[in-house]
Amino acid sequence: MTAEGMTIGLYVASIEMHAPQEEPRLPEPAFYKQLAETARRKKIDFYVFSPCEFNADNGQLQGYRFLHQRWEKDICKLPDIIYDRRFCKNTEEQLACRSALQAIAARKPHIILNGTLPSKWEVYEALASDERIQPLLPATQRYSHGAMLRSRLSAPGSGLFLKPASGMQGKGALLLRWHTAGYLTISGRSKGNLPFQRRLGSLEELEQWLARFIGNSSYIIQPYLQLQLKTGEPFDIRALVQKNTQGRWRVTGLAARCGQTGSITSNLHGGGGVRSAKELLIAEYSEAVNDRLLKQIHEISLYAAEQLEQRFGRLAELGLDFGIEQGRRLWLLEANSRPGRSAFRRLGFERCAARSLERPLGYAQMLARRLHTPLITPLPVLDRSRYDNVQEVLP
Known part of the structure; x- marks a missing residue:
C-alpha cells in the first residue's frame, strides 16, 4: 500500500440519522466536507464513522463518504489511520468508542493519528513541571x-x-x-x-x-484575570499548531476570539466572534507590543506542543489558548487536542484554512509510509529470519 492509497477513517462518538433517506447529521459537517475534498485531491480514501457503523461480529464497517455533494453510506475498508475527533457526551459513549476501537484493532492494525490529552488538571501539572512554561500558567x-x-x-x-x-x-x-x-x-x-x-x-x-x-x-x-479589550469584551488568542509532512511542529495560524460584552468566555461556540490577531493587538496596544507578543506565542506554542507530546504520546495538532493581561502579561490558558479551525475561513485567511486541512492528512501519509516501509533491510530469503516493520512513534 502506498501512502496515497491509504484509508483514513475520521472517528466520531455518534452520528444522528432521523430518516433513512436523510443525510447524516455529523458533529462538524463543514470541517468534514472540507477534509473529504482535500483527501480526494491527495488520493486518500476518506470516510466518517462512529461505533454504530462497525459490526464487531463480522468486521464490516459502513462509513459515510462525501460523494456527489452529499454524505452517502458505503461499505469501507478498515482504516489504516484513524483521525480521532470524538466528543463524547457521557460515559456510555466513551465505553462504546473504546470497545469499537479495540475490536477494529483486533482485525487490522491501525495508527491513531492524534492522541487525546487528559483532564485540564493533568495537563496543568505536566506543563507546570517545565520551568520555561510554568511562569505563563495561572495558579491552578x-x-x-x-x-x-x-x-x-x-x-x-x-x-x-x-x-x-x-x-x-x-x-x-x-x-x-x-x-x-x-x-x-x-x-x-x-x-x-x-x-x-x-x-x-x-x-x-x-x-x-x-x-x-x-x-x-x-x-x-x-x-480571575483581566483579559478584556478596552471596550470590555473578553478575548484570547488561539494558536493552531500542527505536524507537517516531515512530522515537525509548525504554527498553522493565529486568530483572536472575542466574546460578547458581559460574557466570561470568548469561545466561538458561546457566541463569540473572530478578528485578526495582529490587527487586534496593534489596535489595542502598539505595533511593538504586537511583534513581541506574537513572537512569544509562536515560540511557546511550538515548545509546549513538544512537551505535551513527550508526556502524553503522539499528537498531530493542538489548539493553544493565550490570554493577554493589560497588554503586557502573556498567559497560557489551555491546550486542546481536538481544535477547531473555522476562524480562518471566517477571517478570509484561505491559505491558513487550506493548510489546516492539508497538514493532518500530510502527516497521516508520512505515518503510513513509515508503517509500511521496512526500516531494517530483510536478510536474503535463504535465511528464514524475519524482521517486522518498525514504527517511529514520535517522528
Whole structure:
C-alpha cells in the first residue's frame, strides 16, 4: 500500500440519522466536507464513522463518504489511520468508542493519528513541571469543596474562575466575584452553554449553590484575570499548531476570539466572534507590543506542543489558548487536542484554512509510509529470519 492509497477513517462518538433517506447529521459537517475534498485531491480514501457503523461480529464497517455533494453510506475498508475527533457526551459513549476501537484493532492494525490529552488538571501539572512554561500558567488548584473558596474570596473586589476539568467549548465555566457592596455574583455558562448570572448574599449560599451545580464533576480553580479589550469584551488568542509532512511542529495560524460584552468566555461556540490577531493587538496596544507578543506565542506554542507530546504520546495538532493581561502579561490558558479551525475561513485567511486541512492528512501519509516501509533491510530469503516493520512513534 502506498501512502496515497491509504484509508483514513475520521472517528466520531455518534452520528444522528432521523430518516433513512436523510443525510447524516455529523458533529462538524463543514470541517468534514472540507477534509473529504482535500483527501480526494491527495488520493486518500476518506470516510466518517462512529461505533454504530462497525459490526464487531463480522468486521464490516459502513462509513459515510462525501460523494456527489452529499454524505452517502458505503461499505469501507478498515482504516489504516484513524483521525480521532470524538466528543463524547457521557460515559456510555466513551465505553462504546473504546470497545469499537479495540475490536477494529483486533482485525487490522491501525495508527491513531492524534492522541487525546487528559483532564485540564493533568495537563496543568505536566506543563507546570517545565520551568520555561510554568511562569505563563495561572495558579491552578483542584476544586474539592466550597469551603476552600473562603480564603480566596475574602476581600471585596476579589474573583475566581472555575471550569470543568474535562469541559470544552466554555460549558459549565463560572466566574465568582465578591463585590464591595457586600454581595457575591456568579456569571457563567450552563452545561448547555447558555449564559446566566446569579446574585447571592453570602459565602454559605455560594457553597450550597456550587454543590448543586457541580455535583460530582471535577473542576479546577484559577484566579480571575483581566483579559478584556478596552471596550470590555473578553478575548484570547488561539494558536493552531500542527505536524507537517516531515512530522515537525509548525504554527498553522493565529486568530483572536472575542466574546460578547458581559460574557466570561470568548469561545466561538458561546457566541463569540473572530478578528485578526495582529490587527487586534496593534489596535489595542502598539505595533511593538504586537511583534513581541506574537513572537512569544509562536515560540511557546511550538515548545509546549513538544512537551505535551513527550508526556502524553503522539499528537498531530493542538489548539493553544493565550490570554493577554493589560497588554503586557502573556498567559497560557489551555491546550486542546481536538481544535477547531473555522476562524480562518471566517477571517478570509484561505491559505491558513487550506493548510489546516492539508497538514493532518500530510502527516497521516508520512505515518503510513513509515508503517509500511521496512526500516531494517530483510536478510536474503535463504535465511528464514524475519524482521517486522518498525514504527517511529514520535517522528
